[in-house]
Amino acid sequence: MALLPPTPPGIVGVAGRVAEPVDVRSADLRLGGRPLPVLSPARVYVCGITPYDVTHLGHAATFVWADVLGSVLRLAGAEVVTSRNVTDVDDVLTRAADARGRHYDEFALGQEFAFEQDMRALGVRPPTHAPRARHHIAHVQQLAAALLRAGQAYEREGHVFFRGAGAAASSGLSADRARELAAEFGDEPDDPLREDPFDVPVWRASGERDPAWPSPWGWGRPGWHAECAAMATATLGHGVDVLVGGADLAFPHHAHQVAMAEAASGVAPFARSRVQVGAVSQDGAKMAKSTGNLTLVADLLRVTTGPALRLLVLDRPWSQPWEYRPELLETASGRLDALFSAAGRPGWSPAASRAVADRLFDDLDVSGALDVAISDGGDAARQLVRVLALG
Ligand code: ZN
DSSP: OOOOOOOOOOOOSGGGOOOOOOOOOOOOEEETTEEEOOOSSEEEEEEEEOSSSOOBHHHHHHHHHHHHHHHHHHHTTOOEEEEEEEOOSOHHHHHHHHHTTOOHHHHHHHHHHHHHHHHHHTTOOOOSBOOBGGGOHHHHHHHHHHHHHTTSEEEETTEEEEOOHHHHHTTTSOHHHHHHHHHHTTOOTTOTTOSSTTOEEEEEEOOTTSOOBOOTTSSEEEOHHHHHHHHHHHHHOSOEEEEEEEGGGIIIIIHHHHHHHHHHHOOSOSEEEEEEEOOEEETTEEOBTTTTBOOBHHHHHHHSOHHHHHHHHHSSOTTOOEEOOTHHHHHHHHHHHHHHHHHHSOOOOHHHHHHHHHHHHBTOOHHHHHHHHHHHOTHHHHHHHHHTTOO
16 A cells, blocks of 8 residues: 655654645545545555456456546555456356356456556556455455354345445435336345345356355355455455446445445444446447447457547547547547647646646546646646646
8 A cells, every 4th residue: 555655753852843835735526526634544445357358448448437436536646556356256257258168267267367457548547455356255254254243134045135225225216217117226126935026146057057165055156246245345345435437337336335345344434425427338338248339449449549549538528428439539639739839839737737627626526637738738638647647
């Protein structure tokens, strides 16, 4: 974990207290329209990939925004600790590996390698922690046991189900819509074993072809939401400053992940703030592996640069859904050229640098920061190139 610079011993005796400017690099952020007082360490948990297919622009948007959030928190004076998981125990992955005649674990490692190459090309800084679900089986079992003891979960035929009705009720969705989403994300709300359609598995009994680990409830594997709850608390503790993921993860994934962590630890809120990045669509439909309606990062990197692709993602409000069109690449390249020209101009204005920082502190307003940097130029523009990692 990065630490603030060590401080010298305190001065004893007023004679030693000579006037000296003290650099308190500190600012508060607004995130999602609400203030987020910045304290170190700032712990950021990013819901990462399920490594069964290549990275598309929609994924890239989440991870680029998470990266910029980290940089902006650093600019505000925080030490930043990030954890971005890999969901390498998941039925979608097992089925994809099976279809190719591969072992899921070995197949996942190959996909992770490709993902990391894409992240490097996009200039996304490696996270402090990169937990993998298969390394946190014991943590999920501990979570299941704690939820059972607290009466927040129950066991049925080798499964441990978390009582999720509260998470669904507080999601702001209608019961019908919540049920639709639960089914879409594999939560099986119609499973007759469950006492309530919104109960979700912390631990699942494994069939013959599923990965399985021994547990007090028989051979089984972790549930998806429980994996993230366990990986987040194992790497960052019982609360995080910002929970990041695609907007489509808000329900059921984040809702249950948060509810499980809070019910097990008694620490609430689990996340002080959330960044749920707007979905990217194409040809009028959400970009998704499941539908094949997607543009791959690797393909875009053949026709443009990593920094231009970063700016394509960042030059808009993070929460806003948007539609990818190839001509947007030219607009992003144009903005990048203008920023580089501005950065090449001489000049140093603390007021302009502060104005750029203030735009970023206000809900990560990259577009606003770009406008100021391009118009004022000099050091303010160079600062923005650094913070957005465009150089
Ligand atoms: Zn997650």
